[in-house]
Amino acid sequence: MSVEEIFAFHRQEAGPVRFVESFGGWVVTRYSEVDRVLTEHAVFSSDELRHSTQPIPHSSNPLLRGLQAMDPPRHHVLRRIVSQVFTPRAVSALEPVITARVHALLADAGESFDLIGEVAYPLAVHTIAGLLGVQPSRWPDFARWTEAITSFFGTFAADEARRTAFHQATTEMGDYFREEFERPAGVIATLMASGLTEDELIDFCALLLINGHETTKTLLANAVLCLVSQPKPADLRLAVEEVLRYLPPTGGTDRFVTRPTTLGGHELRPGQRVVAMITAANRDPEVFPDPHTFDPDRAPNPHLSFGHGIHFCLGAHLARMEVRIALAALFERSWRITDLDTRRTPVGIDVLEVTLAARPREAVPA
Numbered sequence: 221m222s223v224e225e226i227f228a229f230h231r232q233e234a235g236p237v238r239f240v241e242s243f244g245g246w247v248v249t250r251y252s253e254v255d256r257v258l259t260e261h262a263v264f265s266s267d268e269l270r271h272s273t274q275p276i277p278h279s280s281n282p283l284l285r286g287l288q289a290m291d292p293p294r295h296h297v298l299r300r301i302v303s304q305v306f307t308p309r310a311v312s313a314l315e316p317v318i319t320a321r322v323h324a325l326l327a328d329a330g331e332s333f334d335l336i337g338e339v340a341y342p343l344a345v346h347t348i349a350g351l352l353g354v355q356p357s358r359w360p361d362f363a364r365w366t367e368a369i370t371s372f373f374g375t376f377a378a379d380e381a382r383r384t385a386f387h388q389a390t391t392e393m394g395d396y397f398r399e400e401f402e403r404p405a406g407v408i409a410t411l412m413a414s415g416l417t418e419d420e421l422i423d424f425c426a427l428l429l430i431n432g433h434e435t436t437k438t439l440l441a442n443a444v445l446c447l448v449s450q451p452k453p454a455d456l457r458l459a460v461e462e463v464l465r466y467l468p469p470t471g472g473t474d475r476f477v478t479r480p481t482t483l484g485g486h487e488l489r490p491g492q493r494v495v496a497m498i499t500a501a502n503r504d505p506e507v508f509p510d511p512h513t514f515d516p517d518r519a520p521n522p523h524l525s526f527g528h529g530i531h532f533c534l535g536a537h538l539a540r541m542e543v544r545i546a547l548a549a550l551f552e553r554s555w556r557i558t559d560l561d562t563r564r565t566p567v568g569i570d571v572l573e574v575t576l577a578a579r580p581r582e583a584v585p586a
């Protein structure tokens with residue numbers, strides 16, 4: 221079944237809102253309902269520990285305590301504090317550093333390289349590490365913690381080895397940040413001065429790691445897949461938005477019903493899980509003309525890939541900038557995919573590895 225057929229099936233056969241036994245919850249695929257789930261935070265809570273009636277397998281996961289899993293009023297307080305770190309001005313100030321890093325990574329990578337392992341992964345991890353003020357000597361540790369934390373979180377039935385690696389990583393990372401708190405600098409100092417406790421800070425750092433690296437890495441890989449056979453788009457910003465719409469790195473996000481409500485003609489009960497399928501909403505023909513066509517000039521493009529409402533992605537500006545800079549650097553070279561190892565998911569392509577051959581473009585004779 222093609223991706224297009226799966227989307228058509230969801231919409232016509234199964235309907236825009238349906239109960240899926242294997243998820244233990246409602247799956248929502250139409251744009252208007254997905255948007256409602258994301259924006260009506262009083263009815264659709266992000267606080268799984270508080271509102272879910274189902275057993276929670278990984279209640280020690282820092283994500284379940286962090287910003288993304290909070291409802292107001294605590295969410296408002298914490299979001300106001302951490303937003304200071306992600307203001308457009310603070311993020312734009314990173315542009316020269318990120319540009320230099322992209323060029324250095326591409327220079328080290330040589331003419332043929334694994335885009336994910338040699339460019340996208342170090343770029344995403346080092347940017348967050350740099351943002352948090354982690355010393356470069358500890359970046360390899362930081363990358364290892366990220367790997368252990370994300371690989372544990374990425375599986376529903378984590379095995380014993382992953383569980384152990386996860387606990388070890390969160391403990392080591394906690395110890396590292398506790399040491400940093402003794403002589404706070406940069407972002408950590410700002411956040412501490414604003415009243416975040418040590419535990420809240422550690423949870424926040426873990427949240428940034430988990431949210432920020434896998435997604436940015438996937439976005440760059442997806443951008444390469446979408447753009448490799450095209451001329452350089454007139455406006456890279458629009459092209460990045462279209463990659464986000466067409467192949468969103470986050471397929472969906474969960475909410476928990478707080479009070480009886482109706483959605484898409486169904487009665488939802490308190491405690492039930494609701495999965496807002498961003499992937500499907502982004503291809504809703506009522507909102508996006510010709511939704512299965514990748515159009516790098518598409519505008520307007522109100523995709524939901526960074527969410528919507530109070531939990532709108534804090535790192536959206538940073539992620540867009542990183543990927544735009546990396547693409548611009550690739551377009552300065554001639555590049556082609558030499559090897560592609562992908563895994564198809566029901567709603568898109570999850571890229572495992574892209575190998576590129578890229579070399580500086582020959583100067584065009586005048």
Ligand code: HEM
Binds near residue numbers: 428533536
């Ligand atoms: C929230 C996607 C990159 C930090 C979100 C949400 C989405 C998302 C969909 C909302 C989740 C929800 O409503 O339940 C993405 C994508 C990214 C990306 C597609 C890359 C292409 C980043 C980066 C960072 C980051 C680079 C930080 C360095 C966060 C945080 C939240 C969040 C802290 C929670 C905000 C809150 O709950 O108030 N992201 N993200 N993200 N993202 Fe991102």
